[in-house]
Amino acid sequence: MAMDQAVRDIEDPIEEEENEEIFFTEIDELQNHGINAADITKLKLAGICTVRCVQMMTKKTLCKIKGFSETKVDKLKEAAAKLDSASFITGLEYSVQRKKVMVISTGAKQLDELLGGGIQTMSITEAFGEFRTGKTQIAHTLCVIAQLPTAMGGGNGKAAYIDTEGTFRHERIKAIADRFGIDSEAALENILVARAYNSEHQMDLITEIAARFAEEKGIFRLLVIDSIIALFRTDFSGRGELSERQQKLNQMLSRLMKIAEEFNVAIYLTNQVQSDPGAGMTFVADPKKPVGGHIMAHASTTRLYLRKGRGEERIAKVYDSPDVPEAEAPYAITVGGIVDVS
Numbered sequence: 001m002a003m004d005q006a007v008r009d010i011e012d013p014i015e016e017e018e019n020e021e022i023f024f025t026e027i028d029e030l031q032n033h034g035i036n037a038a039d040i041t042k043l044k045l046a047g048i049c050t051v052r053c054v055q056m057m058t059k060k061t062l063c064k065i066k067g068f069s070e071t072k073v074d075k076l077k078e079a080a081a082k083l084d085s086a087s088f089i090t091g092l093e094y095s096v097q098r099k100k101v102m103v104i105s106t107g108a109k110q111l112d113e114l115l116g117g118g119i120q121t122m123s124i125t126e127a128f129g130e131f132r133t134g135k136t137q138i139a140h141t142l143c144v145i146a147q148l149p150t151a152m153g154g155g156n157g158k159a160a161y162i163d164t165e166g167t168f169r170h171e172r173i174k175a176i177a178d179r180f181g182i183d184s185e186a187a188l189e190n191i192l193v194a195r196a197y198n199s200e201h202q203m204d205l206i207t208e209i210a211a212r213f214a215e216e217k218g219i220f221r222l223l224v225i226d227s228i229i230a231l232f233r234t235d236f237s238g239r240g241e242l243s244e245r246q247q248k249l250n251q252m253l254s255r256l257m258k259i260a261e262e263f264n265v266a267i268y269l270t271n272q273v274q275s276d277p278g279a280g281m282t283f284v285a286d287p288k289k290p291v292g293g294h295i296m297a298h299a300s301t302t303r304l305y306l307r308k309g310r311g312e313e314r315i316a317k318v319y320d321s322p323d324v325p326e327a328e329a330p331y332a333i334t335v336g337g338i339v340d341v342s
């Protein structure tokens with residue numbers, strides 16, 4: 001019963017509301033600084049819903065919005081700077097900002113330890129690995145745990161899920177909710193799911209969810225994209241289209257990085273692997289690498305390489321994280337989601 005209550009409280013996070021207030025300023029505020037309502041509407045339609053987002057966009061990007069001249073963009077930038085200075089802060093101020101970072105447990109202690117407590121908000125965690133290594137199961141588990149109170153390793157928030165492969169299963173959410181003793185209907189109620197049909201649609205959905213995050217301040221803690229790359233691989237084929245694909249992927253990832261920081265959400269992306277012919281020359285036992293090249297590598301704060309172990313066991317290995325040492329952790333997939341290997 002207590003858990004049921006905890007999940008419902010997400011609608012009304014008393015303490016957090018205040019924190020979020022300082023966290024971002026809604027774009028409508030610009031009206032008090034000389035920007036007209038029509039232009040604000042145009043910004044919102046372009047997916048720009050906060051003052052911080054105006055600052056994150058280059059002038060060049062803003063000029064692409066219909067009816068936005070260079071002069072208008074200059075004025076807009078000026079107004080944004082007045083409301084929200086994106087300038088130097090002291091290390092101490094920075095540490096205060098970082099205190100807002102929350103971790104969401106994966107459901108398995110050893111895996112959490114590997115990640116420094118779980119997946120972090122304001123950052124992108126990428127899981128890559130072969131088919132059936134548990135990328136999607138981790139995503140489902142996170143969607144439920146994100147809703148739990150922080151004392152239980154949760155984020156006390158809702159989750160959003162962009163499904164590009166049609167592998168979201170409500171039955172899995174129900175079973176995982178059962179494991180944590182929370183009402184399965186309430187758990188499903190707290191997850192927004194959308195199926196993306198092509199890479200452009202995927203981008204549109206990201207724009208849409210960012211607007212939702214801005215609207216429902218401090219309510220969402222997790223955004224899953226399973227998988228980030230699959231539709232790009234379908235939409236852009238062959239060498240000839242590779243640079244265009246990478247450019248579009250880069251735009252999407254930089255958008256996601258901004259969203260993670262702006263709304264203090266954890267972003268969990270899944271990625272596929274391809275064999276690495278270069279590694280064949282060395283003595284690497286498993287010559288696989290993630291798809292997406294340097295662009296993917298730069299965007300992800302934490303990269304997890306998942307592989308199969310003995311029987312039902314799976315192994316996660318951390319790759320190039322700035323604050324977590326490279327190490328491995330075993331985990332298993334059960335009806336109740338991700339667990340430690342017993």
Ligand SMILES: Nc1ncnc2c1ncn2[C@@H]1O[C@H](COP(=O)(O)OP(=O)(O)O)[C@@H](O)[C@H]1O
Pocket residue numbers: 129130131132133134135136137138333334335336
């Ligand atoms: N209800 C369940 N109980 C136990 N294991 C499950 C359940 N559902 C899926 N799995 C396991 O999860 C694995 C698939 O994981 P998945 O996350 O879909 O892989 P990926 O997304 O990496 O391709 C399968 O090996 C399957 O055994």
Ligand SMILES: [Mg+2]
Pocket residue numbers: 135136137165167226
């Ligand atoms: Mg999958």
